[in-house]
Amino acid sequence: MFEARTKSRLKRRMLAQAVASNLREVNPHAPSRRRGTLGVWLAVVAVVVAAGTWGFVAAKRSAPRTTTAATADLPAPVASISAAPLRSGPLPRISSNTMALGVRRVVLDPGHGGGDLGTQASATLIEKDLALDLARRTRERLVAAGIEVVLTRDADVAVALRDRAEIANRAEADLFVSIHLNWLDPSVAERGVETYLLGATDDPHLEALAESENSGSGYSFADVRRLLDGIYLDMRQESSRRLAAAIHAELLGALRQDDPQLRDRGVKSAPFLVLVETGVPAVLAEVGCLSHSRDAERLADPAHRDRIATALAAGIRRYARRPEPSGGPS
């Protein structure tokens, strides 16, 4: 219980923030009224722009990148900004909302392919085929919504993990979504939906899963070390988390309409290498479970796969058009 005066003060503050949020929508070009930290944010934005589209903003780098756009040619920060000097250590995490980046092109990555079957429920229900089918259905829906789509494979061929990331980077994609089917413990009839972003885990099951998915990656330890160095300073991590949450919510919502008992296995981090080299928000979606007979039956039904594809597209679109931050001036 708190006093009437406190309540009144809270209401006034919230009202001011609601008004500010609406003013930003009505007049998006009006100058920001944020106080105090504006100069620092401008300096941070300038540094991010100078670092290039990859968003790696670590001040110390162990080795220069060899595969990305050169950072040397990028413009220096604007001289007129009277900002606090750049720190010598790593820069703080930047919210992806600050950049308000759009989504124009998405890479869909059907897992496995060719000699790499993935998991298998029967001779005709094979992960590599289902993943490709789902990617194609999802592509249809995204293209209808005006989003360009590139597939890492549009046929039953093997594509190395490294090459999948290369495809995404060459295509200058804005998002990367890898589509997989799960294999859990058949003895306990486990099934559900889970969505991953790149990160560490201490779950031995997830480690084993990542190890299985990472096998034959073509990466060396040095490669992985170099790539992982920048990951946690990268605003991509936060965007990946949002993308994973958006896709996961849509999948769960859609699939539970037909199957209310479907388990929410959550949004998790795991060290999937296919998500490492892509320099954009990247997630891996396990959209069904081939180890569970009921799930496998459903996956054999094109209407169910349509439902999954619709949900994947809806999740991507939901992420793509996320609202501006609703917080007002501090």
Next chain:
Amino acid sequence: MSEKNAPKPVYVGIDLGTSQSAIVCSNGERHTAKSYVGWPADMVARKLVKKRVLVGQEAIDHRTMLDLHRPLEQGMIKEGSEKDLAAVRELLRHLLEACGLDKSNGSAPPVRAVVGVPAEALKVNRQQLRNALKGMVDGLMIVTEPFAVAYGSDTLLHAMIVDIGAGTTDFCVMMGRYPTEDDQRTLTMAGDAIDALLEKAIRERYPDASISSFMVREWKEQHSFVGKPRDRVQVTAPVAGKPTQLDITAEMRAACEALVAPVAETVQDLLARVEPEFQDRVRRNILLSGCGSLMKGLKEALESELENLGGAEVSRVKDPIFIGAEGGLAIAQDAADSDWEKIVG
């Protein structure tokens, strides 16, 4: 006209719902309408209904002769459909007219409106809403629906609002500030999803029964429950043309209970993001609103699901149908004239 003689503005709060919309005005008027709009399908229908357009229950009752639209999907205007945009305008016009605020007769006072939208409504959807209301109101503020509920029920600090509608279930953690993205969630598991599950289950059990989605929705609105049934749920529907009583107790229970797990999981997820020293307070202050909150046994079921968190206390707002619109009205009235002038521009 001098400032002294300028008409005083009227303030309104509008809850634009997928299935039902509500309006509350500072002039004392309050109305609801089902979110359906229909235009006569042909000249014969036009002659029969004697109106250019029908809105709400009237549209549903005459649906066989109308081009019927339910223009909101998951709480927002359906994209890419001119007709649905027109339908939203007719719905809003109907609500404003019911309060005596029709702009077409030229004598209505200025109207300042606050409209609630789902917590995760996209920027493009909010812009569509602004376009739909152009010319109908003189000032418009858009807020999230659960925030409007929180404001209207004075639940501003260490609380969680769970607003269960037809298209969406919206969640908002109130921490004494305007909620950010991280404080809010929208689930598409809501009233419409329950209707779909219920209809499917009834058709599976009674394949020869003739039922429609409107009938199913009505049965749900009258009989929804979770947990042990207090009474059997008996409804009447034609089977091979003959009115027949059907027992749909198990089907109703299963469909309604499908809501519980996703809501509990989302509550848990949001709670986990609250600062640790405040989590207990929020957990003991969960407020249900929206038509879905009227489901019998829902409060107890959620408390049971959240038992493993150390217990939760769930309550329901007094007037779940109007609370969102009332909150919008409170916001509209509390905002200063200078704020409204800035928004109008």
